[in-house]
Amino acid sequence: xxxxxxxxxxxxxxxxxxxxxxxxxxxxxxxxxxxxxxxxxxxxxxxxxxxxxxxxxxxxxxxxxxxxxxxxxxxxxxxxxxxxxxxxxxxxxxxxxxxxxxxxxxxxxxxxxxxxxxxxxxxxxxxxxxxxxxxxxxxxxxxxxxxxxxxxxxxxxxxxxxxxxxxxxxxxxxxxxxxxxxxxxxxxxxxxxxxxxxxxxxxxxxxxxxxxxxxxxxxxxxxxxxxxxxxxxxxxxxxxxxxxxxxxxxxxxxxxxxxxxxxxxxxxxxxxxxxxxxxxxxxxxxxxxxxxxxxxxxxxxxxxxxxxxxxxxxxxxxxxxxxxxxxxxxxxxxxxxxxxxxxxxxxxxxxxxxxxxxxxx
Amino acid sequence: xxxxxxxxxxxxxxxxxxxxxxxxxxxxxxxxxxxxxxxxxxxxxxxxxxxxxxxxxxxxxxxxxxxxxxxxxxxxxxxxxxxxxxxxxxxxxxxxxxxxxxxxxxxxxxxxxxxxxxxxxxxxxxxxxxxxxxxxxxxxxxxxxxxxxxxxxxxxxxxxxxxxxxxxxxxxxxxxxxxxxxxxxxxxxxxxxxxxxxxxxxxxxxxxxxxxxxxxxxxxxxxxxxxxxxxxxxxxxxxxxxxxxxxxxxxxxxxxxxxxxxxxxxxx
Numbered sequence: 001x002x003x004x005x006x007x008x009x010x011x012x013x014x015x016x017x018x019x020x021x022x023x024x025x026x027x028x029x030x031x032x033x034x035x036x037x038x039x040x041x042x043x044x045x046x047x048x049x050x051x052x053x054x055x056x057x058x059x060x061x062x063x064x065x066x067x068x069x070x071x072x073x074x075x076x077x078x079x080x081x082x083x084x085x086x087x088x089x090x091x092x093x094x095x096x097x098x099x100x101x102x103x104x105x106x107x108x109x110x111x112x113x114x115x116x117x118x119x120x121x122x123x124x125x126x127x128x129x130x131x132x133x134x135x136x137x138x139x140x141x142x143x144x145x146x147x148x149x150x151x152x153x154x155x156x157x158x159x160x161x162x163x164x165x166x167x168x169x170x171x172x173x174x175x176x177x178x179x180x181x182x183x184x185x186x187x188x189x190x191x192x193x194x195x196x197x198x199x200x201x202x203x204x205x206x207x208x209x210x211x212x213x214x215x216x217x218x219x220x221x222x223x224x225x226x227x228x229x230x231x232x233x234x235x236x237x238x239x240x241x242x243x244x245x246x247x248x249x250x251x252x253x254x255x256x257x258x259x260x261x262x263x264x265x266x267x268x269x270x271x272x273x274x275x276x277x278x279x280x281x282x283x284x285x286x287x288x289x290x291x292x293x294x295x296x297x298x299x300x301x302x303x304x305x306x307x308x309x310x311x312x313x314x315x316x317x318x319x320x321x322x323x324x325x326x327x328x329x330x331x332x333x334x335x336x337x338x339x340x341x342x343x344x345x346x347x348x349x350x351x352x353x354x355x356x357x358x359x360x361x
Numbered sequence: 362x363x364x365x366x367x368x369x370x371x372x373x374x375x376x377x378x379x380x381x382x383x384x385x386x387x388x389x390x391x392x393x394x395x396x397x398x399x400x401x402x403x404x405x406x407x408x409x410x411x412x413x414x415x416x417x418x419x420x421x422x423x424x425x426x427x428x429x430x431x432x433x434x435x436x437x438x439x440x441x442x443x444x445x446x447x448x449x450x451x452x453x454x455x456x457x458x459x460x461x462x463x464x465x466x467x468x469x470x471x472x473x474x475x476x477x478x479x480x481x482x483x484x485x486x487x488x489x490x491x492x493x494x495x496x497x498x499x500x501x502x503x504x505x506x507x508x509x510x511x512x513x514x515x516x517x518x519x520x521x522x523x524x525x526x527x528x529x530x531x532x533x534x535x536x537x538x539x540x541x542x543x544x545x546x547x548x549x550x551x552x553x554x555x556x557x558x559x560x561x562x563x564x565x566x567x568x569x570x571x572x573x574x575x576x577x578x579x580x581x582x583x584x585x586x587x588x589x590x591x592x593x594x595x596x597x598x599x600x601x602x603x604x605x606x607x608x609x610x611x612x613x614x615x616x617x618x619x620x621x622x623x624x625x626x627x628x629x
Contacts, residue, residue: 105415106385139382182535220467288593317525
């Protein structure tokens with residue numbers, strides 16, 4: 001199946017950054033590869049920032065649309081129809097019991113580390129089926145953290161097969177579609193959105209208890225798309241990751257605003273890199289000092305649950321670099337203890353929510 | 362006619378991008394500290410902060426939320442000092458509510474960055490540092506498209522030592538090669554933490570990854586900056602670290618990096 005990733009690479013080179021082509025089918029017949037392409041239904045206003053938006057009432061009609069190459073398309077009303085993929089994804093993920101997003105406005109605070117360990121911990125119960133989806137298109141770290149670097153995605157009759165870490169833990173990331181660790185994914189928004197759509201709709205997830213979704217930093221295309229595409233699937237909520245400093249909290253507050261705007265429930269906040277215990281003298285140093293009260297104060301102010309504070313431990317980073325689970329490597333460390341408590345809170349939240357939903361119907 | 366094409370960047374001698382594939386590795390920290398170090402050595406410096414979803418520089422330089430004024434030649438940057446030797450323009454200045462999320466898709470970001478890059482009245486500058494968000498996407502392409510009309514000297518890449526971080530920076534190097542941006546060098550940030558109680562050095566995020574990456578890719582290694590609680594505390598309070606702790610090892614690391622950078626810029 002080596003060729004499949006070659007086809008992906010080839011198609012990604014074919015396209016202009018502003019135009020996205022979806023592969024609707026790939027078939028192999030002796031030495032002939034047939035690829036059917038379909039252009040994404042997400043046209044872009046290339047004109048300027050006062051674009052009314054392709055789905056607005058004014059699309060194609062406002063003064064600023066004059067001269068935009070997509071004016072006619074917008075004016076035709078085709079862009080206002082909901083994307084049929086949303087319903088398809090709803091159908092596909094109807095056998096996934098819980099969907100959890102891991103978000104942060106700030107980069108490098110430990111979203112992928114947390115997502116990976118949440119997935120590991122949930123999958124430690126062998127009766128649960130767990131999957132981890134990485135929608136960080138430009139900086140996919142999950143393959144390395146899960147110890148799956150160099151793995152490739154396979155095509156099966158029912159879609160793309162994810163890569164399995166264990167029998168009950170599946171992983172999908174754009175990293176599995178790249179042919180070398182140097183490959184850069186220099187894509188503009190619409191193309192990233194198309195990829196996310198494919199991850200949700202075309203991956204053969206099967207029946208799952210938990211789908212954990214790791215996101216890139218910020219509040220942009222990837223976030224809007226994932227929320228939009230999951231719109232009909234009843235997402236359980238988001239775990240927000242931060243570090244203690246104000247420089248990080250100021251971005252995280254924006255992410256919380258984003259969740260409120262798109263009506264995404266917040267499961268709670270995790271403060272990562274919270275204090276460092278010197279392995280030699282056992283004294284604690286606040287490397288990233290909570291000068292404005294850290295996540296604790298932010299949660300109190302915004303009335304959000306604080307799920308826990310994970311201390312800085314060099315062994316966490318090392319486990320990630322080596323692609324191992326820190327929870328298995330050093331199970332008796334204080335950080336692992338906090339991790340397990342947080343994961344239990346997430347589990348409790350999901351099962352309470354499931355009961356609430358049942359009672360409501 | 363040429364004057365008109367160059368626009369607001371006509372009197373800017375060097376343009377340096379600060380890039381990293383990975384978030385939270387200290388792009389804004391390194392940008393701020395490099396700008397302060399360059400100012401200390403007598404340069405006129407500008408910072409352009411194009412991180413739309415998480416602009417951090419205004420806080421790090423303690424400029425608060427000033428109103429941005431317009432003059433005939435464009436937006437007037439905010440000066441952090443009376444001598445006007447450090448100018449800052451951040452997308453954060455254009456937001457009304459600091460907690461408000463900028464929930465924009467790519468094309469809108471591209472359009473705003475286009476205006477933003479070409480409409481700031483920088484005046485005369487020795488170095489303009491451009492702080493970017495993580496990744497290789499809309500913002501980066503937009504900044505490059507707009508700056509290339511003028512010129513870009515190159516990029517400083519920031520990484521932390523772990524493989525998870527250098528892995529993303531390798532992709533950023535490919536981005537630079539594909540887009541024809543010269544790599545001025547790699548900085549390793551958060552390299553080792555010296556316990557203030559017992560002076561034991563812990564490599565919290567591993568060690569040496571930046572230097573290895575530089576070797577692997579044939580790039581210049583500019584230096585490593587230790588993980589220093591005093592540095593993150595002074596950034597939180599928007600203080601000039603270089604003035605407050607001139608004797609620290611972190612300070613000497615930063616000033617060495619800035620000197621190497623200046624040499625590399627002036628050697629062309």
